[in-house]
Structures are given as C-alpha cells and as structure tokens.
Amino acid sequence: MSSAQGQSRLDLSLQLLLQSPPGQVSQVYHDLRGILTSPESDPENLSGESTPIDDAALRQAALVALEEYNTSQFVTASLEVEGGKSENVIICAAGQIVGTEEGGRKRYAHPRAAKSFAFDHLKLTTSDPEPLTIDEKAEPIRSAIDAAIQTYVSDHFPDGTSSTFTVGSSPPTQTIAEAKVVEPVVRVDPEEPSGPKGKEGDVAPGEEKEPGDEEAEAGDEQGEGGGKEEPKVEDAPVGDAAETVEKADDAVDAGKDEVQQEPVEKDYKFVTNIVGNRYNLSNFWSGRWRSSYTYDPKLSTLTCSIQVQVHYFENGNVQLNTSKPCAVTLPSPSAEADPKDLAKALAKLVEKHENEYQKALERSYDELSEKAFKALRRLLPVTRQKIDWDKVMNYKLGSELSNV
Amino acid sequence: MSDPLDLSLDLLRRLPPSSIPENLERIVNLIPAYADDLYSSVDQPLKVKVDSTSRGGGAEFLCCDYNRDGDSWRSWRSNTYHPPINSEDRDDGQEAEAEDGEELVPGTRPSSVLRQLEIKANDAFETYSKLYYDSALSSVYLWDLDSDPSSLTAASSTGVAQAPSTFAGVVLFKKEIGESSGNGTYGTWDSLHVFEATERPGASSKSGSSGGGSATYKLTSTVMLGLRRTEAEKEGDSEEVSAGKVGSVEIAGSLTRQSEADYPLPDFVSHISNVGKMIEDMEAKMRNQLQEVYFGKTRDVVGHLRSVESLEKNRRAKELQKELMGLWKK
Structure with a gap:
C-alpha cells in the first residue's frame, strides 16, 4: 500500500506538471516539490505508513514527464556549434534520435548544423555535440525547406525558432564516437534570478537548478519596454540561411566518409516545427505559438497543426488555448522540382495558412466578445439605468402583499 | 513561501483554469490534511442541485463551499440540506425538514432573523439577475458570526427579534449559453460575492435622526468566465473554407477583486x-476588466507571439518614417 500510494502521489504530481503554462515549468515544479515534501503532507499521518517522496524520486519521475512536456511544447535550447557560435534548437519528437539514451539523457538532432546532442530535460541544457549522419538524398530538400521557413519565421515571429527534420523509414542516426568527452554544458541562460522575481522561483541557494529555470528566467528578465536586452531565443538573421545550407552541404560530404548503407528509395517526410515564445512573468503574462508541418513528397500533402497558448495572471488566472489541425493537398508540387523552388512554395503556403489562421482567431475574438460575452451578462439593464434598489425591495413587498 | 496551502494556490494560479475542479481534487489527494483549507480558498464553478422538498418544489439552487456541510448543500428555498445529513438516523427526514423544527435537524443554518433576511435577499437578487442576466440562476446564503445584538430590531416569523450586529453572506450567479459540445459558441459565467456586514457602533447617534445608523461592508468578488468557439473542419470542406475555420478557441479563467464601503x-x-x-x-467594474483581459490582454499577447504583417516591411516603414521626420525637422 505504501509504495503504491507513493507512486500514485507522484503520478498525480506529474499530471499537474504536464499542464504547466508557457515558461513556468520551474515554478510548477517548485510548488509540487514543496507540497510533496512538506511534513504535513506525509501520508504517514493518516495511514501510519511512511511513503516519503524525496527529491531523487521526484526528479527521476519528473524526467519522464518533462521529456513528454518538452518535446510536445517544442522547448528551445541553445547548442554550441562550430566557431564558438551557438544556435537555437527545438526539442521535439521529430528530432529525437532513437536508441541513444545514456544515463537518462536522450539525444536529439540539429540537422541545420549537422549535429546531434544530448539534452537534459530537467536542466534544459544541451551537451556532448557530435556529427550527425545526413541522408544525402533527402538533405537538399530538407535544407532548402529549413532555410525558406527560417526566412518566413524571422519575418513574422519577433521571437521564433524553427527547425526542419527528415523523417523516413529509418530514423535519424548518429555516428558512433570512439571516446565520449563530456563537454561543458551549454546553458540556455546562465544565472540564477536575483531580482524581485526571486520569490517567483524561490530556489534555495546552493540547490541544483530545477527544470525550466533558465527558460523562466529568460522570461523574467523581459521587462516590457524595460529597455533591457531580452535574453530571448535569437532568430538567425535572414542572411544566415544561405550559410547554413552550405554548412549542411559540408556535412553531407563528411557523411560520405562514414560507413553508410547504400541509400534506397525511402518514404521521406519532412517535419518542420515552429515555435514562438514570449515570457513576461514580471508583468504576469506568457505565451507560446506552436506549429508543425509535415510535408509528404509522395502524396504531395502538407499536414499541419497550430496551437496557441496564452497565460495572463494578474489578480486572477486567464488562459487562451487554441488548436487547429489541418491537411492541405498541394496544388502542383513535385518532389522533382528544384528543392529551392519547392521550399519557397511550401514556405509561402505556410505563411498564407498562418496568416489566415491568425485572422480567423481575430474573428473568433470579435465573435466571443460581441456575442457570447454580451449574451452572458449585460453592461446595464434594458432600461440603461442602474437598479433602483428601493424599488426592487418595494416591488417584492408589493407582490407579497398582493398575494395575501 | 513553503506553506503547502500557499504553494497549492500558486499552482492553481498557473494551471489551466478550465481544469480547476480536477486539479483541486489532485492536490487534495496529495495533501488530504489541507482539504478544508483548499476547498474554502479555491473558487470553483458553482454546482447546481435540485431541491426536491415540498417547499423547494423541485427548483434548482446553487452550491458552493459556503452552503456546504460535509457532503451536503443547503438549499435557500427550503433551508434543508441535500442530500440529507446523517441519513441513517433519519427515516422520517423529509417530514422533519418540512416543518419548523429545524433546530432538530443536523447541519448549520442561519438564525431565524437572518433566515428571514436571506429569503428577502434571494427575492431581491432574483430581480437583479433578471435585469442583468435575463435568465441566470441566483442564490443567496447568509450565516451568523459571533456578534453583539444590533441596536436594530427585525421582524421574524416569531415576532420581533433582535438582529445581529454583524453577519456574513454570499451572493451567487450562474449562467450558461450555447451547447457545451459540437460546433458553435459556448459560454459560462459564475460569479461569487462573499461579504461581511458590520454595523458601526455609535453611528446612529451621529446622524441625529432616528434609525440613522450605518454599516461597513467588506466584499470579495470572483467571476469565473469561460468562452469557447469551435469550428471544426468537415469532410468535403474546400481548402478555402477550411482555412478560414479557427478550429477550437477557448478563453477561460477567473478574476478576483475586493472592496470595502460604508x-x-x-x-x-x-x-x-x-x-x-x-x-x-x-460586477460592472469586473465586467469591464474581464472584457479588457479576455479580449484585450490575451489578444495582445498573441500579437506579440506572431505578427500578421511582415516584420521586415514594418521595419522598413519605420525607417522611412524616421527619415521623413528628419527631413521635416530640417
């Protein structure tokens, strides 16, 4: 009973953790940790059996939930690439490299830089970058889509990150490194919060970092119009797109030297994920736009989904949640076309789709405000005057008397 | 902040408002010792129950933590609990409730003076509800606080009785529009106004005239508002039609405000x-704030996330404007 109860308390906690609003996993984790470890909450008091949930058990369990959360939320992190530069990467299922788990850290692909890396779902840090084996046949299309979408994203998302992955009959693979050198961890954002938001995170000094700290801190510091440099996800400038394509090409060459199976005709698909985050927790709001596109060259279809989440919590808790699935059959695209033309056409389609979605969302706002909200409660009674309370009291009295 | 109750409240301020009842249950399971504190500090959408007693006449009444006793809720219509409390020693429970021997029946009830006021208040707020909501369900519950007798007397069923100088109450409204499933628009409004009324001692002598006293009121109001619009794609929708459909949009949440007045x-x-x-x-003030937060703030954040306009175009337009301003100044 005791272990089963401990287990179910963990399960309950993880169900709550998975509902964290954008940029606030660390706060939710902190609250849960405090609740679970408080002496009053120990079920010993009730059942006579002790089922303590210690930090280690919570961390272990949270790791699984956070992997689910991070990949479905398209959490971003910073990855060190060649020349001391770093690029933003999206942690998502499409980029996950199967069968590479070591010590609880799964590896993910960053095809733009032809890298794979380990990701810590608790600390949101990347480490241990290694060359990624590239599928030569698919790469020209993938990198062209990646570049075209990047251009689109930087033109519409003030704080957006995108990544395109090749998925096919065989998942992304990595080259086997002879010697594992654990590189210094690249943090999304280095320091503990020190400002007034300290109470928000409330991390005890000396304590190990908790999940989402970095992400949340990045948001904390984004004072609206505060003139501060926002330590946010950096968009690669449009001009960089060409460079990345070259880089990817180099990687293809490098890949030739690797031991590789003869490429066969595969059912490639290209998954493009876009995420736009804005966190301003000191002004009590945060938001996330996620969209995912799967281009299937064989069927020439584009399947898409867009999800928007907004959390506003000044003296209350208000959240916007939207979800739009969609499947588009492309007019006359061809996988045989020049990859750049194809990519441009796809990016145009994505832009049009997202613009129309955003306009539909605006219309829904009007609809809900003008119709639903007004139908729930009037601003004033039909008389356009506030209630005359003496009349209300007398009216009732009158009707009571007439009933006698 | 390490008190489990504070942590729980912080948690519920972050988790989706549309899942507050489920998440509250989860937290209660984590810290059962805090169940009562949690239920009394977290506002949940109001429950609707039917008063099937002869006085209740099968009409609906609203339930919240303030008219709850254990797992039962008191109906203002008949002053009885549903389901009845301690049903095992009450075979003739229905009978006992219908009569006036209410003190014999378990469960907290207001004193008879306050109960008279409660009935009148329910009548008044039913009128209010018709004027502002057209057809919202309303309920008012009052309860006694430790207090000295008031200088005022009040009529009661047993003749003239001493009124309490302080008491508390809650005024509830609930309204729902549309269908909760399928395409279209759905909306819910739950408002909950908890107040404490305290007669000001010696205030009556100040005004000079007879019966010229005053009272201080403390009010804490919460409005829970949920709005949803669903436009699902249908088989056979053209691409243009489906592109214009929004899928599902939900804005849900609550605001809480306090005020004090004499x-x-x-x-x-x-x-x-x-x-x-x-x-x-x-409510007028909060309705405006809801309008602002729901249709202003959250909408602005969406605009911060993604811009329909090309950012590059905007940048160029701004630069051009700067240039022109520069020329103008010369």
Whole structure:
C-alpha cells in the first residue's frame, strides 16, 4: 500500500506538471516539490505508513514527464556549434534520435548544423555535440525547406525558432564516437534570478537548478519596454540561411566518409516545427505559438497543426488555448522540382495558412466578445439605468402583499 | 513561501483554469490534511442541485463551499440540506425538514432573523439577475458570526427579534449559453460575492435622526468566465473554407477583486439594498476588466507571439518614417 500510494502521489504530481503554462515549468515544479515534501503532507499521518517522496524520486519521475512536456511544447535550447557560435534548437519528437539514451539523457538532432546532442530535460541544457549522419538524398530538400521557413519565421515571429527534420523509414542516426568527452554544458541562460522575481522561483541557494529555470528566467528578465536586452531565443538573421545550407552541404560530404548503407528509395517526410515564445512573468503574462508541418513528397500533402497558448495572471488566472489541425493537398508540387523552388512554395503556403489562421482567431475574438460575452451578462439593464434598489425591495413587498 | 496551502494556490494560479475542479481534487489527494483549507480558498464553478422538498418544489439552487456541510448543500428555498445529513438516523427526514423544527435537524443554518433576511435577499437578487442576466440562476446564503445584538430590531416569523450586529453572506450567479459540445459558441459565467456586514457602533447617534445608523461592508468578488468557439473542419470542406475555420478557441479563467464601503443602515432589511448596490458596482467594474483581459490582454499577447504583417516591411516603414521626420525637422 505504501509504495503504491507513493507512486500514485507522484503520478498525480506529474499530471499537474504536464499542464504547466508557457515558461513556468520551474515554478510548477517548485510548488509540487514543496507540497510533496512538506511534513504535513506525509501520508504517514493518516495511514501510519511512511511513503516519503524525496527529491531523487521526484526528479527521476519528473524526467519522464518533462521529456513528454518538452518535446510536445517544442522547448528551445541553445547548442554550441562550430566557431564558438551557438544556435537555437527545438526539442521535439521529430528530432529525437532513437536508441541513444545514456544515463537518462536522450539525444536529439540539429540537422541545420549537422549535429546531434544530448539534452537534459530537467536542466534544459544541451551537451556532448557530435556529427550527425545526413541522408544525402533527402538533405537538399530538407535544407532548402529549413532555410525558406527560417526566412518566413524571422519575418513574422519577433521571437521564433524553427527547425526542419527528415523523417523516413529509418530514423535519424548518429555516428558512433570512439571516446565520449563530456563537454561543458551549454546553458540556455546562465544565472540564477536575483531580482524581485526571486520569490517567483524561490530556489534555495546552493540547490541544483530545477527544470525550466533558465527558460523562466529568460522570461523574467523581459521587462516590457524595460529597455533591457531580452535574453530571448535569437532568430538567425535572414542572411544566415544561405550559410547554413552550405554548412549542411559540408556535412553531407563528411557523411560520405562514414560507413553508410547504400541509400534506397525511402518514404521521406519532412517535419518542420515552429515555435514562438514570449515570457513576461514580471508583468504576469506568457505565451507560446506552436506549429508543425509535415510535408509528404509522395502524396504531395502538407499536414499541419497550430496551437496557441496564452497565460495572463494578474489578480486572477486567464488562459487562451487554441488548436487547429489541418491537411492541405498541394496544388502542383513535385518532389522533382528544384528543392529551392519547392521550399519557397511550401514556405509561402505556410505563411498564407498562418496568416489566415491568425485572422480567423481575430474573428473568433470579435465573435466571443460581441456575442457570447454580451449574451452572458449585460453592461446595464434594458432600461440603461442602474437598479433602483428601493424599488426592487418595494416591488417584492408589493407582490407579497398582493398575494395575501 | 513553503506553506503547502500557499504553494497549492500558486499552482492553481498557473494551471489551466478550465481544469480547476480536477486539479483541486489532485492536490487534495496529495495533501488530504489541507482539504478544508483548499476547498474554502479555491473558487470553483458553482454546482447546481435540485431541491426536491415540498417547499423547494423541485427548483434548482446553487452550491458552493459556503452552503456546504460535509457532503451536503443547503438549499435557500427550503433551508434543508441535500442530500440529507446523517441519513441513517433519519427515516422520517423529509417530514422533519418540512416543518419548523429545524433546530432538530443536523447541519448549520442561519438564525431565524437572518433566515428571514436571506429569503428577502434571494427575492431581491432574483430581480437583479433578471435585469442583468435575463435568465441566470441566483442564490443567496447568509450565516451568523459571533456578534453583539444590533441596536436594530427585525421582524421574524416569531415576532420581533433582535438582529445581529454583524453577519456574513454570499451572493451567487450562474449562467450558461450555447451547447457545451459540437460546433458553435459556448459560454459560462459564475460569479461569487462573499461579504461581511458590520454595523458601526455609535453611528446612529451621529446622524441625529432616528434609525440613522450605518454599516461597513467588506466584499470579495470572483467571476469565473469561460468562452469557447469551435469550428471544426468537415469532410468535403474546400481548402478555402477550411482555412478560414479557427478550429477550437477557448478563453477561460477567473478574476478576483475586493472592496470595502460604508452605507447608511436605517433598518435591518437595508443590508440587502446596500450589498446589492455594492455588488452591482463591483460586477460592472469586473465586467469591464474581464472584457479588457479576455479580449484585450490575451489578444495582445498573441500579437506579440506572431505578427500578421511582415516584420521586415514594418521595419522598413519605420525607417522611412524616421527619415521623413528628419527631413521635416530640417
């Protein structure tokens, strides 16, 4: 009973953790940790059996939930690439490299830089970058889509990150490194919060970092119009797109030297994920736009989904949640076309789709405000005057008397 | 902040408002020792129950933590608990409730003076509800606080009785529009106004005239508002039609505000119009704030996330404007 109860308390906690609003996993984790470890909450008091949930058990369990959360939320992190530069990467299922788990850290692909890396779902840090084996046949299309979408994203998302992955009959693979050198961890954002938001995170000094700290801190510091440099996800400038394509090409060459199976005709698909985050927790709001596109060259279809989440919590808790699935059959695209033309056409389609979605969302706002909200409660009674309370009291009295 | 109750409240301020009842249950399971504290500090959408007693006449009444006793809720219509409390020693429970021997029946109830006021308040707020909501369900519950007797007397069923100088109450409204499933628009409004009324000692002598006392009111109001629009794609929709459909959009949440005010209190029944005015002002204010937050703030954040306009174009337009301004100044 005791272990089963401990287990179910963990399960309950993880169900709550998975509902964290954008940029606030660390706060939710902190609250849960405090609740679970408080002496009053120990079920010993009730059942006579002790089922303590210690930090280690919570961390272990949270790791699984956070992997689910991070990949479905398209959490971003910073990855060190060649020349001391770093690029933003999206942690998502499409980029996950199967069968590479070591010590609880799964590896993910960053095809733009032809890298794979380990990701810590608790600390949101990347480490241990290694060359990624590239599928030569698919790469020209993938990198062209990646570049075209990047251009689109930087033109519409003030704080957006995108990544395109090749998925096919065989998942992304990595080259086997002879010697594992654990590189210094690249943090999304280095320091503990020190400002007034300290109470928000409330991390005890000396304590190990908790999940989402970095992400949340990045948001904390984004004072609206505060003139501060926002330590946010950096968009690669449009001009960089060409460079990345070259880089990817180099990687293809490098890949030739690797031991590789003869490429066969595969059912490639290209998954493009876009995420736009804005966190301003000191002004009590945060938001996330996620969209995912799967281009299937064989069927020439584009399947898409867009999800928007907004959390506003000044003296209350208000959240916007939207979800739009969609499947588009492309007019006359061809996988045989020049990859750049194809990519441009796809990016145009994505832009049009997202613009129309955003306009539909605006219309829904009007609809809900003008119709639903007004139908729930009037601003004033039909008389356009506030209630005359003496009349209300007398009216009732009158009707009571007439009933006698 | 390490008190489990504070942590729980912080948690519920972050988790989706549309899942508050489920998440509250989860937290209660994590810290059962705090169940009562949690239920009394977390506002949940109001439950609707049917009062099947002869006095209740099968009509609906609203339930919240303030008319709850254990797992039962008191109906203002008949002053009885549903389901009945301690049903095992009450074979003739229905009978006992229908009569006036209410003190014999378990469960907290207001004193008879307060109960008279409660009935009048329910009548008044039913009128309020018709005027502002067209057809919302409303309920008012009052309860006694430790207090000295008031200088005012109040009529009660047993003749003239001493009114309490302080008491508390809650005024509830609930309205729902549309279908909760399928395409279209759905909306829910739950408002909950908890107040404490305290007669000001010696205030009656100040005004000079007879019955010219006053009372202080403390009000805490919460409005829970949920709005949803669903436009699902249908088989056979053209691409253009489906592109214009929004899928599903939900804005849900709650706002809480507090206020305090003094009003003249010529007689005991004036508490109703005083609280009525206060709630009327508060709801008007909160309705505006809901409008601003739901359709202003969250919408602005979406605009911060993604811009329909090309950012590059905007940048160029701004630069051009700067240039022109520069020329103008010369």
